Amino acid sequence: MSAQQNQSTENTDGRGGRLAGLTTRGRSFLAAGLAAMACGMLFDYKVLLRVGAMLTMLPLIAIMVLARTRYRVSCRRALEPARVGVGQEARVHLRLENVSRLPSGTLLVEDRVPYVLGSRPRFVLNKVEPNGRRRVVYRVRSDVRGRYLLGPLALRLADPFGLVELSRSFSAQHALTVTPQVHALPNAPVGQAWSGRGEGHATSVAAAGEDDIGTREYRHGDDLRRVHWRSTARTGELMVRREEQVWQSRATILLDTRAIAHRGDGPASSFEWAVSSAASIALHMARHGYAVRLLTETGQAVTAAAHDSSAVGLDFEGMLLDALAVVEMSNAATLAGANAMLRQGGGDSLVIAVLGDLSGDDASELARVRHSTTSGVAFAMDTASWLGGKPMAQAQARFVGSAQVLRVGGWRVVEVEPGDRLPELWELAARRGSGMSGSVGAAGTATPAAPAGPAGAEVGAAR
Incomplete structure (x- = not known):
């Protein structure tokens, strides 16, 4: 700006001018003058009386001058x-x-x-x-x-x-x-190949059928050459073809702000790393044509323009950064709010989660809410490492177990430790997605996927 x-x-x-405006020097002059006048009258010493009067009058005259x-x-x-x-x-x-x-x-x-x-x-x-x-x-x-x-x-x-x-x-x-600090991310795709803006005719036809796609009721002034006769015969009302619309892929960024899920203090804490990463990812996806929605574990959207295809024109980046500048850790204990929002779906083609410490129940619930047509990428932070030193065996086992549960649920998991840089982790997530995709078996090993259509899902590979 x-x-x-x-x-x-x-x-x-x-x-204005009051005795309260006297400086320490002015108060000293006034006190000394009054004391000198008192001594001059007490000892009948006229010279001291004159000196005292001059010292007393000087700050009073200064007050009068400034007052006028x-x-x-x-x-x-x-x-x-x-x-x-x-x-x-x-x-x-x-x-x-x-x-x-x-x-x-x-x-x-x-x-x-x-x-x-x-x-x-x-x-x-x-x-x-x-x-x-x-x-x-x-x-x-x-x-x-x-x-x-x-x-x-x-x-x-x-x-x-x-x-x-x-x-x-x-x-x-x-x-x-x-x-928050924003990192420039490489142009390595972590979602489906059809991500971003493009014509959605083929996808819509596959879902709705040729007879139903792109029709609406006739309005006065519509070109009669656009009348769709099959739909008109079926509905009994005059129907016209819609203008071909543009499909915009949607991405949801989940930011884990739970206080119990993060470790460390100040700018070097795991929470600040998570906020910076969420800002970088959201801006990167928005600039590549995605309609971006940023959620916290409470299920509330961080930005008012979330999931709005016109958000970029409404200074979406500025609103996003302003919101993340003041985001704070919450007292929530679980990811229940975010899981409820993700379970509802909403046409997301990609979900990227920046996660703190996860319990087994949180990881299991998050693994179940990913839709089959949605790619899931999880940046799982080993928050115990942010305390310094070697993490306790129990904390390390919980972290490894939670990451494995997410992989079994079809998430592409990237472990994050102190000192890791997001651009490098982003490339790692992209390589894993392009190197192996498909369904993940119970043992956590990926099986080859059948060729996917334009709306096919791309799932993660075990680390």
Whole structure:
């Protein structure tokens, strides 16, 4: 997002002056003056009395001067860009303008930013002439994804002696979205060969029959040459052929966000690896013509444009990244919600799951919900390895057993360990799919598959 698309203008009035605006130096002058005046009257020492009066009057005069000063400052903030990836920098542009008729004093500018973006930027602006402008730029970056508010901007006006300081704050805030790291994946297909966009006439005919395909009721203005006489005779109503439609393959990405399924802390945790992988896979599939739906274990779609063929035109990528920037771990114990959604199907030709630690029951249920016409790819994370050291034998046995259950259910399983890179794992999943496909026997060995039609399913091979 460009700077001109994320900006606001506000005014702040510099009138006002109270004893609360005294700085430490101003309070010291006032206290010293009062003490000197008291001592001068007590000891009848006129020189000390004059000195005390001068010290007392100086901060009071400074307050009066600033109180009578009318200055109005306009501020405009712009982010460039307003959405960045983890570890990338964003530039924040501030433009301050003195819209009053009098020059301002020295301005101390401080913008409030969350600590994860770095220290608060502070600037000193010398006297700003009437209608004068000052521009400042600072950079922010974060190694932690999320949505962070910048602002409000605070201004402090001080007198030349530093005795009084008046603070004014703007109210506008702007959001900076730090998205998960996205990896560029190779163009190796992990789904069916017919994936992506293409003409769906042959597939639809095979499912519905030539007499029923592509017909609808006649509407005023339809070309009579498009009348489908067989359907008209059967239904008793005038039917016309539809225009040939475009088929779009659908892919569902399942992201396991259960807190009990992940290990590690911070950016190096297994959960962050899963979020980054889900973002990379979803964007990769969307760019290759798939209608993408991103689900969590609760069964809720992460993006509002999920499974919408027009999502790409509605900035699907931006909505997806914004949603994943703020996704958090859930308290769910099982994958029941996601299994229910996958069991319903919905025309998915490919399901890709990024999974944490699975129990035997979760793996068995997930293996059963895959449809026979759907390719399933599971990136199974050995989350016990994220704790460092050698995983316990029990955890390792559960991981191996869960992966085997998924393979028996027809899933193509790719094991993930700390340090593994998603592009390499993606190529591995593609090689396994092209090297051996078919039904998986009870022992987990793949048997040759019969030649599949355009809608044939491609299943996984044992690792």
